[in-house]
Amino acid sequence: MIIDIHGHYTTAPKALEDWRKRQIDNLATPELGPKPSELKISDDELRDTIESNQLRLMKQRGSDLTIFSPRASFMAHHIGDFNTSSTWAAICNELCYRVSQLFPDNFIGAAMLPQSPGVDPATSIPELERCIQDYGFVGINLNPDPSGGHWTSPPLSDRQWYPIYEKMVEYDIPAMVHVSTSCNCAFHTTGAHYLNADTTAFMQCLTSDLFTDFPTLRFVIPHGGGAVPYHWGRFRGLAQEMKKPLLKDHLLNNIFFDTCVYHQPGIDLLTKVIPVDNVLFASEMIGAVRGIDPETGHYYDDTKRYIEAAALTDAERKQIFEGNARRVYPRLDAALKAKGL
Numbered sequence: 001m002i003i004d005i006h007g008h009y010t011t012a013p014k015a016l017e018d019w020r021k022r023q024i025d026n027l028a029t030p031e032l033g034p035k036p037s038e039l040k041i042s043d044d045e046l047r048d049t050i051e052s053n054q055l056r057l058m059k060q061r062g063s064d065l066t067i068f069s070p071r072a073s074f075m076a077h078h079i080g081d082f083n084t085s086s087t088w089a090a091i092c093n094e095l096c097y098r099v100s101q102l103f104p105d106n107f108i109g110a111a112m113l114p115q116s117p118g119v120d121p122a123t124s125i126p127e128l129e130r131c132i133q134d135y136g137f138v139g140i141n142l143n144p145d146p147s148g149g150h151w152t153s154p155p156l157s158d159r160q161w162y163p164i165y166e167k168m169v170e171y172d173i174p175a176m177v178h179v180s181t182s183c184n185c186a187f188h189t190t191g192a193h194y195l196n197a198d199t200t201a202f203m204q205c206l207t208s209d210l211f212t213d214f215p216t217l218r219f220v221i222p223h224g225g226g227a228v229p230y231h232w233g234r235f236r237g238l239a240q241e242m243k244k245p246l247l248k249d250h251l252l253n254n255i256f257f258d259t260c261v262y263h264q265p266g267i268d269l270l271t272k273v274i275p276v277d278n279v280l281f282a283s284e285m286i287g288a289v290r291g292i293d294p295e296t297g298h299y300y301d302d303t304k305r306y307i308e309a310a311a312l313t314d315a316e317r318k319q320i321f322e323g324n325a326r327r328v329y330p331r332l333d334a335a336l337k338a339k340g341l
């Protein structure tokens with residue numbers, strides 16, 4: 001079985017975008033803004049957008065199941081206040097839940113949280129609970145920078161985040177550390193802000209003792225871990241100078257990397273540097289890079305090809321495609337086992 005742990009509903013019907021636009025237009029006068037009930041999207045529309053996009057490519061490329069969350073760049077936690085984010089997150093999560101119900105063999109949800117800059121992260125817990133308990137979601141996306149590129153929140157090791165971590169431990173779910181749109185013009189959203197955040201999140205964990213407080217907490221760092229695998233020697237050296245334990249003991253029981261790296265040399269490096277136990281298959285299609293690589297004639301985000309070509313044993317490949325996902329997302333494993341898979 002091939003499990004893609006990183007997919008977003010980037011192809012949602014246009015009505016969603018129109019609703020959001022009305023919400024943003026009425027930020028100062030929310031009483032005039034659209035009600036959630038004014039968003040009408042039929043099951044047929046959902047089916048169409050999935051069948052002609054994600055599911056078509058999954059079949060073409062040969063993956064079976066995608067962990068599916070709302071479009072990351074549309075989370076835009078910096079817009080409006082907590083109520084703005086709360087309504088928006090609820091709508092986006094519900095759509096992913098409906099997709100998971102329409103295609104139960106191919107999609108299972110991960111939640112967007114209703115984060116808002118300067119607001120206590122504990123306020124996200126009711127939506128988190130709803131998604132896990134009522135929707136059967138198996139993970140969450142946690143934005144370390146709800147300000148959208150201005151980094152006004154304390155690091156992930158700060159106690160303000162602990163209520164979220166306590167819930168994650170209680171439910172035994174991982175968080176993908178995932179920022180959203182950059183509203184800082186110095187940082188391109190998917191080319192700079194995403195990768196900066198991946199690297200930053202790793203370093204925030206390295207300098208702290210977060211996983212001493214939460215030994216079972218798990219973070220998935222997407223996009224191949226940003227600059228982390230490439231600079232593994234720097235991180236090892238910094239940890240050594242800070243008198244931290246070896247990274248394998250300090251961080252690698254808790255931090256995992258996905259394979260959203262869009263060329264063969266990058267995947268070769270990732271799988272050589274990072275232990276195979278810590279690498280989870282993902283493509284993030286249809287996402288930031290949608291084109292075809294003229295050097296290979298294949299889509300950049302067809303990452304399964306790179307794993308297949310990497311210097312791995314069949315057992316290691318199986319671990320990256322399936323085993324690690326089942327271990328890091330125990331609720332996914334339980335849902336599959338309940339179906340006899």
Ligand SMILES: [Zn+2]
Binds near residue numbers: 008072178284
């Ligand atoms: Zn993503």
